[in-house]
Amino acid sequence: MIQLEDITHHYGVKPVLRGVSLRIERGELVVILGPNGMGKTTLLGVMAGVLSPQRGSVWIHGLRRRGSAAEELEIRRNSVYLPDQPWLPAARTGREFLLAVGRLYELDDGRLTAHIEQLLDLFDLRDQGNSPIRTYSAGQKKKIAICSALVTEAPVLFLDEPFSGGLDPSGLLTVKRILQHHARRKELTIVLTSPVPELVEEIATRIIVLHQGQILAFDTLDGLRRMTGRRGSLGDVLERLIFPDTTRKLDAYFQEFRR
């Protein structure tokens, strides 16, 4: 279980999260949605322990983030954080990188090597696997980064925009299916961010909608439909919740610049 209590985070004097409390159960796949700049990455970073909030506390499976050195180490052993654009070792090959990450998580070498081959195959990186990462395309870099999170077998995943960064349709589908598989079997607890509802509505067990530093809603898609009175896609529901002005602004634009 992941629990946030009264989290407030500022950059300088600018408040980004204001008194956020929430609870994510084991085995959930929760998506943080919201417009650009609303604090999705910040909220994920606080959960993942890469940002220290000015107020409040974060608990992961009963351990308090930064509660003590031992608690923090235990949390780190059992979770992985993948930033949107992670640092990658440019001079190392994909295989070397995945092996190094897996060893950090103290996985058995035989199991690790077999898993690496499966992941490289799934993401069409088998041929590329022995080349230095600096030779990879943007989409291939995104894929190897996602493989590096999956190879850890950590029970808690924090993924910032795993569907961005030029993934091709096969890559998008692979990431979706892998995450969905884990969510269905309730093996992993996954929290991810995305600005694009269409990509995540199929896989999210619950959705956090952030707006102006606070949680506007945290529910299943059906729950959000009930809340807004809309029956359509997550995109329709979100339009009602956080983009009510978009249609009006578009109408005004077309009215003004009609040809």
Ligand SMILES: Nc1ncnc2c1ncn2[C@@H]1O[C@H](COP(=O)(O)OP(=O)(O)OP(=O)(O)O)[C@@H](O)[C@H]1O
């Ligand atoms: N290091 C920083 N210093 C100052 N302000 C920051 C910093 N990082 C983020 N911000 C500000 O905090 C707010 C929230 O940023 P954040 O990256 O969490 O939003 P987001 O919802 O993930 O956005 P996007 O969808 O564009 O990735 C933004 O207004 C941003 O300008």
